[in-house]
């Protein structure tokens with residue numbers, strides 16, 4: 012019984028119904044700092060008609076590591092009609108399949124990744140003649156298309172990724188699907204969960220379903236791909252479709268038999284894969300690029316490192332996989348960009364059973380907890396001196412790579428469900444940045460440090476102008 016539990020303190024609030032919603036949305040940084048000062052490392056807020064618990068650095072690892080008590084996926088399903096829009100997302104075999112067949116042989120994808128990244132960069136960051144410079148106003152949009160080219164190339168195949176409609180689907184699937192999350196859940200003030208209930212009616216009645224068009228495009232191209240022998244098929248990293256059909260255990264997992272392929276189910280899984288990979292990578296890649304454009308004083312040092320690394324490239328400019336380990340300064344820069352991504356709180360988890368934290372406070376089954384990112388990513392003890400300042404090479408001396416998760420770095424979550432795609436994403440961002448630094452000089456049009464755009468406790472990349480100039484060799 013919830014009544015008998017020793018729950019975290021509920022922060023005082025003045026306005027009934029609204030509770031802390033306004034402060035959380037519009038003054039999150041200061042508000043959570045103040046709450047921590049008054050209530051300590053774990054307390055509850057009343058937001059959008061529900062009580063949620065904010066968990067600070069001392070208890071974060073408990074949330075991330077105890078997957079029998081806390082679930083990120085369950086919290087997402089509660090807020091979002093994923094069973095209608097993202098059917099593949101609840102398929103736990105995707106993470107397993109990716110781990111077993113893709114993430115453990117990333118070197119296999121390194122060449123494809125570089126080739127498609129470099130050609131897409133040339134296509135979308137096209138600055139014309141040799142000595143021209145050009146301003147690009149929405150890097151997030153361009154980088155999403157560049158990343159979509161690469162992810163589509165790897166997961167749906169070289170040939171299908173040549174179609175603009177497939178790139179559009181990869182680039183827009185996520186933003187179209189989460190449209191329902193973008194609408195503030197005002198109806199939840201009337202009754203918690205009402206907003207999601209109404210969203211479900213809208214989708215089920217056929218009034219509006221933003222993913223249908225993408226589903227049709229994915230099915231069409233998966234079919235195209237499946238009809239051609241000797242091509243890399245889908246996200247199953249076997250070289251040939253014939254090879255795929257021989258892999259009985261994968262076929263069984265996917266309900267495959269050579270005469271009866273369930274394309275709709277494959278498109279669902281592809282949708283889930285796009286959802287977890289494209290926007291996350293694009294957002295962080297854009298942030299890294301703008302963070303560097305904002306601090307041109309670091310460009311030369313990074314350029315010199317990339318020049319040395321590039322000596323290992325073959326005649327087509329393709330680096331060996333191992334060269335990624337040599338990009339130490341770039342890796343540190345990227346980790347610093349991740350660390351200061353501006354997320355104040357997030358990674359909401361649902362509580363799966365009554366749980367007692369190590370300090371004795373308890374949360375009931377069905378409750379939600381959210382992690383206080385700032386308490387970790389901006390903490391002096393965890394990050395070293397000047398945790399708020401962007402010090403691009405602070406991780407070089409510490410010898411901590413961008414992919415290392417732990418008590419002081421939770422952008423990729425943690426525990427058993429920590430993002431398995433982080434190495435893939437970081438490799439992609441490193442190859443992209445390596446190429447961009449070698450080819451261009453870039454800086455913000457304003458000449459200032461451009462901050463991310465804040466949306467409540469989260470951020471999206473700035474849409475500021477970035478000036479690109481070709482480097483004179």
Ligand code: HEM
Pocket residue numbers: 075083084105106109287288289291292295358422423424425426427428429430431432433435436437
């Ligand atoms: C910079 C880019 C990325 C970020 C910031 C990111 C972040 C995250 C986070 C926070 C989680 C939840 C972890 C948790 O529950 O504790 C997650 C899960 C996941 N991510 Fe990523 N991700 C990124 C890129 C990718 C890519 C490129 C892929 C695939 C190619 C991917 C595949 C997954 C999968 C399959 C899961 C679910 C893991 C599970 O439930 O066991 N991610 N990611």
